[in-house]
Amino acid sequence: MSAVVLELESVNAFYDKSHILKNVSLSVGEGEVVALLGRNGSGRSTTLKAVMGLASVRSGEIRFHGKPIQHRPTYNLAKLGIAFVPEDRRVFPNLTIAENLRLAALSGRKGNWTEKRIYEYFAVLGERRDKLAKLSGGEQQMLAIARALIANPAIILLDEPMEGLAPLIARNVEDVVRRIREEGNTILLVEQNVEIAMSLSDRGYILSNGRVMASGKIDELKADTAAMQRYLAV
Ligand SMILES: Nc1ncnc2c1ncn2[C@@H]1O[C@H](COP(=O)(O)OP(=O)(O)OP(=O)(O)O)[C@@H](O)[C@H]1O
Ligand SMILES: [Mg+2]
Numbered sequence: 001m002s003a004v005v006l007e008l009e010s011v012n013a014f015y016d017k018s019h020i021l022k023n024v025s026l027s028v029g030e031g032e033v034v035a036l037l038g039r040n041g042s043g044r045s046t047t048l049k050a051v052m053g054l055a056s057v058r059s060g061e062i063r064f065h066g067k068p069i070q071h072r073p074t075y076n077l078a079k080l081g082i083a084f085v086p087e088d089r090r091v092f093p094n095l096t097i098a099e100n101l102r103l104a105a106l107s108g109r110k111g112n113w114t115e116k117r118i119y120e121y122f123a124v125l126g127e128r129r130d131k132l133a134k135l136s137g138g139e140q141q142m143l144a145i146a147r148a149l150i151a152n153p154a155i156i157l158l159d160e161p162m163e164g165l166a167p168l169i170a171r172n173v174e175d176v177v178r179r180i181r182e183e184g185n186t187i188l189l190v191e192q193n194v195e196i197a198m199s200l201s202d203r204g205y206i207l208s209n210g211r212v213m214a215s216g217k218i219d220e221l222k223a224d225t226a227a228m229q230r231y232l233a234v
Pocket of ligand 1: 047
């Protein structure tokens, strides 16, 4: 059993008065890719946001390498080793690609990922490093993932990285996620396409209405056809 990087224990999370996550418990081990599965509105993004301090955690505990983090400010988490690639990507269009990366590097940790290595890995970013980051959807997503990597995180929270991209571009992003995985990175992944999500992951949790309804190794989840049909409609 690998070391646990991230752990949620009986987390109840709210947006204002709306109670969204109900007693959510999950864990992500070092080098694992763990999928958060569920229908639209099931609480997948909220789970990532709860970790990042962007949804209010009123009870339960979130631990990073065994230490509670739910009272840490969001800006602190990158330094600690948690990178978040949100659904809306949020790159800075008025900064160059290089500036976007340097900003992310400053708020993160030192490690193997350097600007140079990012440009080798993402040729499209290297070619345009000094251009403003007014980018297509696919390029924005590459930059968003690159910004996460350059912070040298212990875990990356990835929210629907292929969402809204043309099929060919989505495939490129999928390949990037696969490569990052193969290098042993630890990822908590939200991906709408169940087949793709499962092909990228070691284990998964199925959420419905803010609760974990099933969990296990991908093969175990696939074999649980009742849960798959009921909560994922596949
Ligand atoms: N800022 C917010 N304020 C109040 N309710 C919210 C907010 N964001 C999301 N919700 C609600 O929380 C529930 C869970 O949303 P969440 O974004 O976690 O879903 P999801 O599983 O990521 O699905 P999708 O991305 O397809 O919407 C939904 O009912 C949603 O309407
Ligand atoms: Mg979402």
